[in-house]
Amino acid sequence: MRRRQRRALTAGVLATALVAASLTAQPANAQEKPTATVPGTHGTFTLITGDRVSLDAAGRPQIQRGPGRAGMRFLSSREDGHQYVIPVDAMPLVRDGRLDRRLFDLSALGEFGYDDRAAELPLLVAYPENMAARARTATTGGAGRVRADLPAAHALAVRADRDDRVTLWTSLTRGTPSARTLTTGVSHIWLDGKRTVSLDRSVPQIGAPAAWQAGFDGTGVTVGVLDTGIDAGHPDFAGHLTEVRDFTGGNDPGDSVGHGTHVASTIVGSGAASGGRYRGVAPGAKLLVGKVCATTECQDSDIITGMQWLAPQARVVNLSVGGDDAPGLDPLETAVQELSHQYGTLFVVAAGNEGKPKSVSSPASADDALAVAAVDADDQRAYFSSRGPRVGDNHIKPEISAPGVDIVAAAPGGDYATMSGTSMATPHVAGTAAILAGQHPDWTGPQLKAALMDSAKPTGEDTIYEQGAGRVDIARAVAQPVATDIAAIDFPVQRWPHADDSPITQVVGYRNTGTAPVTLTLAIAPAPAGMLTVSPATLVVPAGGRAEATITVDTRVDAPDGVYQGALTATGAGDLRVRTPFVLNREIESYDVRLDHTGRDGKPATEYTTVAANLTTGEFSTLPGTPGGGILRLPKGRYALYSTIHEGAVSTLLAQPVLDVRGPVTEAVDARNAKPVALTVPQHDAAPISINVSANWDDGLRYPGVQLSGVSVTDVFFGRLGPAVAAPEFTATLGVGLARPGRDGTFRNSPYTYDLAYVGKGDMFTGLTRKLSPKNLATVKTTYRSQSTTATATRFHRASAPGGAGPIGSNTPVDLPFKGTEYYNTDGGIVWTSTFVEGDNLTAQDSTFRSGRTYTQTWNAAPFGPSVTQAPTLSPLGYAGRDGDTISIASVPLFGDATGRPASRDDQPVRFRLLRDGKEIGTSDSAWAEFAVPAGKATYRLEATATRGAPDILSTSVSVAWTFTSAHTTSPERLPLTTARPTPVLDDTNTARTGRIMTIPVALDRQAGSKAAPNRTLAVSASFDDGRTWVALPVIRNVALISHPRRAGFVSLRLTATDTAGSTVTQTIQRAYRIA
Template identity: 40%
Template sequence: MILGKSLLAAWLAGTIGVAPAQVPSQQVNGVTLITGDRVVVAGQGHRIEPGPGRQVGFSSQVRGGHLYVIPSDAAPLLAQGVLDRRLFDVTQLLAWGYGDADTPDIPVIEQGITTSLGSAQVRRLSSLGMNAARVSKANTARTWRTLTGARTLVAGRSKLWLDGRRSFSLDESVKQIGAPQAWQQGFTGKGVTVAVLDSGYDPDHPDLKGAVTHEGKFSNEPDMRDNVGHGTHVASIVAGRGEKYRGVAPEASLAIGKVGEGNGLTESEGIAGMEWAAIEVKAKIVSMSWGGPDGPELDPLEQAVNTLSEQTGTLFVAAAGNDGIEASVLSPGSAEAALTVGAVDKQGRMAHFSSQGPRVSDHAIKPDVTAPGVDIMAAAVGGGYRSMSGTSMATPHVAGAAAILAQRHPDWTGAQLKSALIGGAAPVQDATLYQQGAGTIDLVRALRQQVVPKQANVWAAFPWNGTGGRTATRTITYANAADTPVTLGLSADSEVLKLPSDHVTVPAKGEASVTLTIDADGKAPGDYPGTVTARSGETVIRTLAGAYVEPESYDVTVTVVGRQGLPVDPREGEIYDAETGAVHALSFQNGTATVRLPEGDWNLYTSIREKIDGQPVLTIADSPLKVDGSDQRLTVDTRQGKPTKTTIDDPSAQLQRVSSLGLDHGAWGVWSRMFGLDANSQVFVIPAASPGLTYTLATTWLSKDLSPSPYVYTLVDRRSGGLPDDPTYHARRKELAKVTATYRASGAAATGSPQVSLRVGDSMVEFPVSSVGDIALPGTLIHYRTPGLVFSSELQVGTALTSDGGKLMKRGHTSEVWNAAVTGPSFLLPAGHRTGDSLAFAATAMFADGQPGRTGSDTAATGTATLAEDGRVLATAGLADCDVHEPQSCELRADLPAGSGAYTLTTSMRRQATLSTEVKSVWTFPSTTTAERQPLPLMAVRYSPEGLDDSNRAELGSTTRVPVWVERNPGATKAETKSIRLEMSADDGATWRPVPVTRTGSGWTALLTNPRTAGFISLRAAVTDTAGNQVTQTITRAYAVG
């Protein structure tokens, strides 16, 4: 069970020595990695489930709010640059709909991989030598074995990418960039093809009639029709034929490439559309009003833009994005060859949402230009018009302008068009270069000017060098299409830009070059953006230019020496910043790796696996590193490692495995851990003091003489302050927490699998620490655990899973019961909410056992969920394969009418089981439109019958005392229970009779008289609270009588 940070509000009286822990305020999600390992996330907590047979370590890192979980055998490949780090970005995988509840596959792009990965090819991306494919999550183990085989991935030649997703980011606006003046000169884009890669188009819209000459479909939808309105709007901005709302280039031809659906597109769909537009259609301009987060490395979309621009001369115009913050320009707009567009409003001011530079990879200036993008009126699906805002709207303005310019200069390449539009742009007042680029495009000026720079952006990035030498030269070449020479006055507006002269003369029909010196000697680290401006009369040409100076940085070389005194490559190696969370992976060759680091305090982490005399040996090192003033060479010598050792003063017990070895730096959320090292593994740690670092070693012990073992020791050595000088832990049984766990059967005897995890750190990360395999039910198992720590437990019985909320272990003896009746709905975890006028409900916790602080599900149960208002059904969902760890696996979603209403939510689930064969809940509650996410005021009636035997049976004719309590959906508006009515049935609900209920403390007590013949008792309860919320809950065959 994975827990987050909101306190369990109604924990019923537990036994002595066990205190309630915290429970999650958010739902649970799971995702399978390309390695076959699985990560389960709840709120800020997560748990890792290694793939079958995988004895590997894991490093968890939080960067920029994203959780990365990196298996140790993937770390070297990431360091070599042959794996896309996004394959391990759990946050992004879930956000893109690649979680296990959303898709059975992992979409990937294979670059330079000739070995079959067992994946299903989706499409060939010929221009890049790539394949888009889907790897079945059921086959990830096979795929990973192939990937890690000999020379499948070769640094510099091959790479496996995640096929990530990208999202779709006219009257006054057309005038704003000077389009009508261009039309008056006869330039309307005629004869020029502009490809619009978007969500399709409305072929029946009158403004697009006769405009579309080519169609290409690269999405999974059945036709070209635009189902979201984005593509139609964008296409009409480029070349709409309407009288009132005319596009920028109203006589240009449109090639519409449908590259996505309503929720965006995959990267491979985008690339396929680019290839079609540039190679097959031979479009002069491609408009792309979509994008996704950019990273420091060249991604497939950026590669496609750069490669196709060079090969075909096509100009790719891309949206900057709508994040409105620094360093947020999206890919593919981040590509060097792209003409990247920010947005201004109708008054020419920067739009607050327009994404800004610098570019992530090298701090260069992006976006390149701006265009109108606020309240743009253009074509809507269905024949009308609508107003939309975003850099998605600004981009087609520039694409249309480029089409007009291409008509004026049909022999110009895309690069020349780009340079002309940048060169002729007008600066935006009160905006930085990283916000506006060269400024807002001025089509009148671009058409008029006869001199164009061949380079649109010249930039230099300088590494730190204490001795100086931070200078570079760049050439700016001006081409003159006029019949007379032109003398340009030159100026630069940045302190790092030096011109050799204040003028240059460009001959008629010729070119002239200027050598620009970028001199950052003596400059402090940082960004130095600027422009070079060339003027002659009304001719004003701007070229973006500048420099980035790296912070004071030095090379750190790490050498790892194995236990036999020879260099070895570690399984994992990275240097991380314990303050900021920055992580630099180390790529080792022959035991040595070098990385460049800014000055400051870092930690060096390595894990080294070796075999000595045929036995596996693991050595862990994590020590502080100060980078200051010079390059460094460090050695990690595994021979300095101290052996870990755990003992217990019980001679009948023997070590089964080192179940977890972990390091966590809770200050910013880095965890590294190893799972499932067997008893023969030798584990060493290299002692080092490190503030903020906590060391954890968990071992599992069972009886060496009895099978199955009547007990299990879970012994955890957890220490703060670094890796200990003496990693020895001597446990004494009398000082441990002792938990006697009774595991009941539900009818016929069966088997169950108990699992125990250790929760560590403020972010509720879990280490699996104990698994004894299957035990017979009913049965008893004594757990001995290290006190002072929080352990969470689960029990898997066939397809049913029950989990608890985690318990803080205290010295002394306690007991607990698992798989106890009555199994039914639980609200230990949040299950439903309304945001605005959208409702979501997850029917996953319908089968929790009858103990406080439990949640549970049964993936074999099936049923339905229905939402109605005043008898009118709003939504229905089928329920199957419901997993408490996967809320989306059984989710009902509905759009609600705005305002207030009274709603009825009904769920009914059946399963093939002895007890709780059908569970039905009918909730009635008021709800109103809300700006914030508001949990639904749902209730669950919970029962814990006393006196049942270990098969959940009451004696014939006996009276059963049943504690009753009501659980509420966490976070819902508080209300008190106003009334409760309980009924019982001995004939599976054919007839019912009332049961007396008495208030006792915070709950109630019911007394049930059982029949004198064998059978089952069903329960039906009706509850109303003081806010008017109601629930009627029916559990068929709640417990047995016999």
């Protein structure tokens, strides 16, 4: 099992934070896609533990504990654009690899559609050998539903309803929060995640015609394809299909995506519909097709079920699907290994389309899988092709390459299509394997894999981690009588220094399937003189027999340190060439860093998380959680060191801004050196709600930001590790929330809250003491109105500090309507972000206050409608913009409140429509959309409609139509959108009196950063019968006058405005406010 030693960091801020809080209850197609970032992730997620996490529009988590989990603490982190929130009782299982970390990856859960919009969370509950019945009992006893048994993965496919997850968690695990283990009969719990579905020139490119001419075309071999289904009626598959099944829960093995049809055609297609032009690699083979992807997403359990069906019947299985890899074996990798060993099946798997180092996807990462990279028609690596080495152990992946750029193959409907991706490269190798299997009916999967890699053609300057052994060459594979027993060689890492290294050896066996002996000349290169030798230099392999050679590695020679890549090459008479790639890591200057962890009780700590982040390379290393501590092996350099130690109800954060590793290091990570926070506020009955302390490096590295949520300030200690050093890029932040507890001990409806944040530059806090008076604080008198039948909401407050991650403030529930007082400190340029959540509606606002002043704020004020005043600062296009000849829409808030604050809703049905000079350009049912438009100047109309239902009773439908002129832009520009924002005076339930005359002031807001012209006209109409009839209202200086009927009900509003440039906006708000 592979273990993670290092991971790279993303651009941004490196941070570690500790928080305590008290709360109440892919087919692998190479296509351009937006990078997933934390700010793009928002919504609400119920974890497997039953705890609920809400993310605001900036991706910041707010936590509500599940039933019976009131004292739970949480570790939150940001890594590589993903937001994690892990309860402390799950951390030991996550650390040991027994609980899938993706279960707490909110970014991945959102991408898979596993947020709270889905009632079920799909799981894979793994069991030890012969323990399936015990696992089933633990699952069903905890209210889980077993969907399928997956013996190849030693797992059950399980569904967990949202409201039953606490019950399932307590059934599948046992023990205390700091020592949680899995129930007997359960070995692992995985997320049942989703993978994505990752010939006229390409088939000759790999030498297939030469194999056909030699009489080998896959005849007698069955190949399996697991993908998006197949168009079984396509002429190119006539006579090839043995059976087709649907494993996605439906009964339609057809292909609505086209990916599976394309892949299958590349393997066995006859080319009948093209006069033989687009012929597959192995046109003599038979095909079994399993549909495991209903769209471009494929559920793990469906893939495993399909693998179990195919493995006993197919010599070769094509998997052009993949997902992110992690150290250790996931269920798909386990299934590949189990089925390969059981049946000798060769699984040929797409490497993925990430294009980055260490991005080869799973299950291509499995030992027995043959991982396929992509090259173009000139045998150059495709820019999108994922590169190795394998995550966790740096082994060789990918292992072979094939054409994957602009591949023409069959498409549904009897036609052909051009696609690119490692998905397209993989069937070239699968077809080649089928030809080789037909030539050698007795060969196993590992033998086929070795022969394919032995015969591959190295390409250009690409490294082994980019191309594997090289581009597949079927002409050479079928012609050569000699192959090796081993596909590739990963030599063990040779530790620095090297003067005392011991030589290591590796035996390589050669098999001769021919009828005459073969003499081989062996050479290994490139490497410095004396580092790598092979003996004998000449090897005779008998007919039908086997012979061995031995490689000796001696890293004591005078040579540079680093990673060496090359090949053992055996050449023989004619054009015989057998090439085995190798990788040797002669470790660069590195040292042992011993970290001894001690708890506050003076005993060795057993539960901790310690990370060393390289401040030059951006890589970070995590210490496995062994009792007392352990050793990190680190290259020479400067590091930031962070550690959190957990002891019962107490957690400690220790941070060393700079650890200079220039020799062996022993560091005492002693929780007793940390101190608590002590704050005094004017209200003597205030009690702590939350505390957050963070340590941040802001130098353009990635931001793994860690945050621990717990119970009170007495549970969190923090301090500096090591001596004080000059570290100007380092920032420490501290955030504390306080409020008055009620008789039930909760903070619900506290009449006041204190939110306090502090910033320290250049060093880590060791405790903090402050005594505050009113002159040190800003006072905000706040009203929270009600707009729905739920009448409950949660208010969150969070600080952002210059140069550091923002600490969390208070998090309190209130019954609506509600009035209260909020106090904030303003030290160090703090900006406070308030977030208000009522049901599924989320509203946020950034505020900067001054100490000693009093402010007033009203939240949740109707009418709710389009709001563009706070356009996103991270995007130059704002909510709607044009870049060149593309118009983009980015989650335009259609339910902002009367103050102009933007608001979002997870389940909001929305539809956008764009017209150009009256002709429709396109539509989108997504909040994010792009439309390609002509370059010339024209008049555009952008329409948006959104609806919402119970529990919301106001603004049940909002529609808006903007007209504007636009032409080609040379740089990104925001569209000149204007919104008309009515601001009537309503009571705290957003109600006005019946039978009264009332004014409705209207604010005309322009999209921030756009070139919207000044307003020219405004017209307002009202409806008292939900839009069946409308009455025009008099408008004077942007103030409308309305006369309410005497009966109770709702008022709908329609507003139309024009500007001096001729742009217009018309918006309709159904049930804008209530009258009673």
